[in-house]
Amino acid sequence: MSKLKIKTKERRFETARDLYGIFFEDINRAGDGGLYPEMLRNRSFEDSVLPEGYIQQEDGIHVKTVSGWLDEFCNGEGLCRWVKGNNISETEIPAWYTHNAKMELELTDTLNEHRDAALRIQFEKDGSLTNTGYCGISVKAGESYSLYLFAKAKEEIGLDVEIEYQGKVLTGNSLVVSGQEYTRYDMKLTAAEDCHEAQLTISCKEGGEILLGFISLMPDNTYMGHGLRTDLVEKLKGMSPKFMRFPGGCIVEGTTPSTAMRFRDTVGPAWERPSKLFLWHYRSTLGLGFHEYLQLCEDLGMEPMYVCNCGMTCQGRKSVLLEGEALDEMVQDTLDAIEYAIGSKESKWGRLRASMGHPEPFKMTYLYPNQNKIQTFVIMAEQIS
16 A cells, blocks of 8 residues: 655755745625625625626526626626525616615716715605615624715705614614715724624604715724634634735636726725625625735735736637737736835825825735737736836
8 A cells, every 4th residue: 555654844845935825706795794704795886886897687597798708697686596595686776775765776876986876865744764774684682883874965854873773772873964976974883792694774753855976884903904704814824824815816807898897996985995806706895805805914024925917808708819909908907006005105006005094115026917818918027127
């Protein structure tokens, strides 16, 4: 019988310092609702909006890209088996439900140029709007959560904001919305007890109409105060990785040129980042973006390995090759990402990094062009040098 002897104390040769690392990709909602602990699903109200390059099919379930890739959409809920397996009740706007109220998407009067939709709600007396989160909202007794929203109303309107479970209020607060320009409203919510299946409810006693431009609910307790979920980051830290490859593989390419990842869409305030329909069947609001990845690498002592788009959409989904100005634009986006990471705070993208709380350059040694588009990589290398 053959035997294999492993002598861990008799090392024959040194291995590369950065040989072992981790590869992160936003699959199965690993970003929003996962490592990035947003508690409200569809916080930008855009999940049911088809991006450029997609065509809705007559069955109401499937969509097709202009290059011919057929996929399930289910009005933004994703795969049919998700809807069935999670007992998701039918609703016009994913994750949002009304009682004694009407809601509809507003596609013109949005919060900013990067938002595809806002949510208009017409409350009757004692009407309410509810978000079910990611299969429920999980809160812990004594822990605090920060909620902010952008809203406007033609007439002053009072709202009660509560995290509740089956009618039992776990925490809540009130606000008054007024003014015909979008205004940001903030509040703190502290849970009275543990609950893993709660929901957020916004109710209006007197009735009225508001327009919501964006809303977010996040735990105050995040890893080193940098906005990521503490327990998951600690799991990553326990693996002792030397590098992290991000933001993914297939999501970098997308299924259409419009859904391909671009660095510039993932930096700046969260409400100014355009959401992205991933080829894994759901949208992300990109709260976990380029800055957050770099900060995580710094916090855990990992080398960042940035994956850039080399000028194509996903090869396994009837790919589109970018040419001319479209390819030049993608190359420039990669150069801008490098400047954001390691440029001085006086540079264009370095100034934005500084405004995000990191005036000194991050460390970034590795660049990985997704797929083997050597010509594109050579062009990038020449421009960098």
